[in-house]
Amino acid sequence: MQIGLRAVLTLAVICAAQPAYSQGFSGAIMAGLPDVLGQIAGRAANGRMRCEVFVDKDEQFEAHAPGTKLMSDYFAAASAGKPRSALFKLTKKTRWTSGDAVADQTNLDRQIDPLAVAGNTLEPLPLRFYRAGSFTTAHGQWAVHAPDGSIAGVYDGFLEREGKVWKFRTLTLLRPEDEVVPANPYCQKPGDTDEADVNAFKMGVERTEKQLVKRKAKFAAADEKARAAEAKAAGKKGSAATAAGTLRAAAEEAAKKVAESEKNLAELQESLTKAETKLADYRALTGPARNAENFRETYDMTVND
Structure with a gap:
C-alpha cells in the first residue's frame, strides 16, 4: 500500500521556520531547493516515502506515552536485577552500551546498569523525545538523578516498533x-535534518544571486x-x-x-541568517550529561479525543 505524502522534508522545515512568504518568495524558495530534494519530493508524492519533520501532537503522543513507560519499565527491571531483553527489539541492530x-x-x-542503583531515580518525563518524520522510529533521552539531586547520568534510547x-x-x-547531543527532529535517523x-x-x-545577475544584464x-x-x-x-x-x-x-529578485534575495539571506543562528544555538546545547537539564523541553501531552 502506498503511503500518502504529508509533508516533504525540507519544505516542512522551511515552511515551519518562515510561514508567511509572499508568492514570489515561495517561488524563490522552490528555485533554491537542491535537485536531490526535488527528487525526494517526487518520490514522496508517488507514495514511496513519508517524512514529516514536525510530527503533530497526537502522532507524537502515540510514541511518547509508550516510550516513557518503556523507559520506566526498563529502569525498574534494571534496578531489581531482572531481565530486560523483552523490552528490546532483538535483531542484529540491537545494542546496549555503557x-x-x-x-x-x-x-x-x-549487563549491570550503573545508573539503576539504590538511591538513583529516573525522571519520568524525557529530557527530549521525537518521533521520526517517517513515523517508524523515535528518539528519547531521560535523566537519572542521584540522591543529592544532581544528574547521575542520561539514557539515550532509539525506539522502534x-x-x-x-x-x-x-x-x-x-x-x-x-557528551550528550540533544535529540532533535529527524526524518530517518537522528541528525539527518539538522542542517536541512x-x-x-x-x-x-546562490540560485537567486545568479538569477539576479542575469536579470540585471537583461534589464541593462x-x-x-x-x-x-x-x-x-x-x-x-x-x-x-x-x-x-x-x-x-x-x-x-x-x-x-530585478526588483523581485532583489527582494527575494534579501528575504532568503535574512532567513539563512536565522537558520544559521538557530542551528548554532542548538549545537551549543551539546555538552556533558551533568548539564542535560539545560536542554530539557516541556511537552503538552493532552490529545484530541
Missing part, C-alpha cells in the same frame, strides 16, 4: 562527564535599446515612437524582475 561495555541481543540480560509495541533498538548509558533548512536557504541564496540590455529608440524617435510620431514605447515597456518589465 562506556566500553557493549551488549547485543545475545547478552543483554547479563515490534508489531504494535514500541521497544528499544538501542540504549546508551551516559555518565555525567559523557540551512542548506536549502544557502542553495536558494533592454534599457539600452529603449534609450536608443527614444533618442531616434525624439520629436517624432508614428511607428518610431510606438517602437520606442514598446521597448521602454519591456525595459520597465525587466526592471520589475
Whole structure:
C-alpha cells in the first residue's frame, strides 16, 4: 500500500521556520531547493516515502506515552536485577552500551546498569523525545538523578516498533562527564535534518544571486535599446515612437524582475541568517550529561479525543 505524502522534508522545515512568504518568495524558495530534494519530493508524492519533520501532537503522543513507560519499565527491571531483553527489539541492530561495555541481543540480560542503583531515580518525563518524520522510529533521552539531586547520568534510547509495541533498538548509558547531543527532529535517523533548512536557504541564496545577475544584464540590455529608440524617435510620431514605447515597456518589465529578485534575495539571506543562528544555538546545547537539564523541553501531552 502506498503511503500518502504529508509533508516533504525540507519544505516542512522551511515552511515551519518562515510561514508567511509572499508568492514570489515561495517561488524563490522552490528555485533554491537542491535537485536531490526535488527528487525526494517526487518520490514522496508517488507514495514511496513519508517524512514529516514536525510530527503533530497526537502522532507524537502515540510514541511518547509508550516510550516513557518503556523507559520506566526498563529502569525498574534494571534496578531489581531482572531481565530486560523483552523490552528490546532483538535483531542484529540491537545494542546496549555503557562506556566500553557493549551488549547485543545475545547478552543483554547479563549487563549491570550503573545508573539503576539504590538511591538513583529516573525522571519520568524525557529530557527530549521525537518521533521520526517517517513515523517508524523515535528518539528519547531521560535523566537519572542521584540522591543529592544532581544528574547521575542520561539514557539515550532509539525506539522502534515490534508489531504494535514500541521497544528499544538501542540504549546508551551516559555518565555525567559523557557528551550528550540533544535529540532533535529527524526524518530517518537522528541528525539527518539538522542542517536541512540551512542548506536549502544557502542553495536558494546562490540560485537567486545568479538569477539576479542575469536579470540585471537583461534589464541593462533592454534599457539600452529603449534609450536608443527614444533618442531616434525624439520629436517624432508614428511607428518610431510606438517602437520606442514598446521597448521602454519591456525595459520597465525587466526592471520589475530585478526588483523581485532583489527582494527575494534579501528575504532568503535574512532567513539563512536565522537558520544559521538557530542551528548554532542548538549545537551549543551539546555538552556533558551533568548539564542535560539545560536542554530539557516541556511537552503538552493532552490529545484530541
